[in-house]
Amino acid sequence: MTTSTATAPAPAATATAVRAPGPGRLRRRLAQWGFVAPAVVFMLLFFGYPLVRNVVMSFQHYTPKTFFTGEAPFNGTDNWAGVFQDALFGKALWHTLVFTAGSLLGQFCIGLALAVFFNRRFPLSGALRSLILLPWLVPMVVSGIVWRRILDQDTGVLNSFLDTVGLAGHTPWLTSPDLALLSVVLVNIWIGIPFNMVILYGGLQEIPKELYEAASLDGASAWRTFRSLTLPLLKPVITVVLVLGFMSTVKILDLILALTDGGPADATQTLGTLTYQNSFVQLDFGAGAVVGNVLILISAVFAVFYLRANRTEGK
């Protein structure tokens, strides 16, 4: 049986060698394309089509009527002008930037600190590490609802606690327009820590132990070791964590809907909530698509960074 399979392809191979563009070559080409086809079809269907559709929709007068008639007349840049003139858009853009920057900074710093902490083995470190993963496992909406209760001004656990230890116990976490965005960022930091920790922890494990030994022989302090050894070697992982974190944070919607619904007084409206509100409350799908496109554009810029980072890592 082994001989039969071994001999079978041999004549085929010689045949392709003789006639260069012969059927064997073609067959192999087709086979290659066959492997690629599912991925290409998937991408076109689930990423390409919605993306193109969204761009087209942002130039259309797309209303509930469209669903019946199928007619969505093009209206030039009306949707874009309308959205950009809306004072709420500027506000939402600013909130999105603050939210994203604040969340990433907090998540990353605490995540990195925890990763470095858990990189040293100590009793129960495994158990503790898995406990810290919990926020990641809880659905975003559940976290949002629980935190809304915790942060309630009068009956929330946090304020009751602050009260008992004698601190300002009546902090209007979610009910003051000045504080709401900060509160939402804090909750999102809590949610994002596990992701940052896990990836950075994995990166730390990759750094050879000998390097640390060498550093300690050279008499480097802990801080010096971290700055000159850990950070540079962790750089590719850091880039990936930050870029992935950015892309999942910038489009935030569920957490904010559960915590504040964009309020109070639009203090926590982000591009995500704005596109939701335009499309699904006002049913102005054209305007919703404009805001969605802006979000995609912002993400796309960072996707380029991500690909760059991946490429340099590959080298």
Place this chain on the structure above:
Amino acid sequence: MSERFTRGGKPTVTAPSPAAVRRLRAGSRGAVVPLAAASASVLIAGVALSGCAQQRDGDVYTVMNSSTDESYHRWDAEAMARCGERLGVRIEQQSVPAAQVMTKALRMASSKSLPDIVQFDASEMPVFAQAGGLVDLRSLGLSTRDIPEGIVNFGSYKGTYYGAARSVNTLALFYNKDILDQAGVRVPTTWAELRETARKLTEGRRYGLALSAGGAEDGVFQFTPFMWSNGGDERKLDGPRVVEALDYWKALLKDGSLSKSTVNWTQADVNDQFMAGNAAMMINGPWQVETLNTRKSLRWGIAEIPVPEAGATSVGPLGGAVLTVPRTGDAERERTAGRIVACLAGEKEQLTYALNSWMVPANAKAAAVWRERVPELDALADQVAAARSRTARLGAGWPDVSLALQSAFQSALTGQSSEAALQRAQQRATSGN
């Protein structure tokens, strides 16, 4: 279904299939490839199939509603079983979360798979009607006899009757009898009395009054009785009457009679606060009664929402859902759907539904019986009689105004002047953004 399959699947199915066919001839090395291609086409077939969720089946009629709560789902299922038996058809219920009814119905409209009956929240119905998606119920033989004019308007858009209400609800003032008795105060009837009583009843962790000023339709729903009883008009949000109403809310908050969390509370949160004894009175609707009654020790009463001046009429918002027949293009089925709506919204079914859900029957005769059976909610029936639909003046323009108003009262309650906030709201509402 087969038709949709070929239409929806055509470009995608042809893409991998020539490759797959050639692969089959590619010999032993290609054995894995057909598998990959096959998995892709299975995937695509799945997508194409999901596009045709509903296939109309002879005697099975579908009602899409938002009865996702166990009790509501059960009551509806029972009513549908009774009507189905009477009409000799099978009625199936498809419940989706309230916030998704509109978008789901629109998606179904574009894929020509609309259910036979859709139950919309009455404030959403005009949007669907304006898009040309609903059938005039009168043309299907439904009568509006015995239905008060206000409730006919509630289910109408531009004078055409598209939605039959089974029951309606509105807001009222709920109060904790024990707390009021202890303090020796009467149930307030005017704004001045409400403010005074609420201030008196605020004590320690307990607030005098709880209401929802949350950033969603809940908050707007709660603001309307104050705006309307004061003569305010939603078409002119910066009018002095609306400003006064908002200033009144601000005063309650400034007195400390309302929690500062008011701006972040939904109506369900308000009910929780009232049940927990954190509020002596609340503005809320009858759909909370079932939950309220789970706490046996709580003695509550209900009254009309106080008015600006003694003798004025308390105008609340009409709430509730309406049964509509969407245009499916099949006249025969639409007629049967009309008969199902007539049965579900008939006097008898209305009474059963209203008694279950603590809401007021839309039909005047059923409402009279209901008043006798549920005397404790008498105040609610009065409030309903004077209540107004949110879309009566604005029709499909309501969502824009609602969003602008939410932002305005939240700004005002967190520090801005009512006037400035409402002026901005009016600009925002008219600009359509």
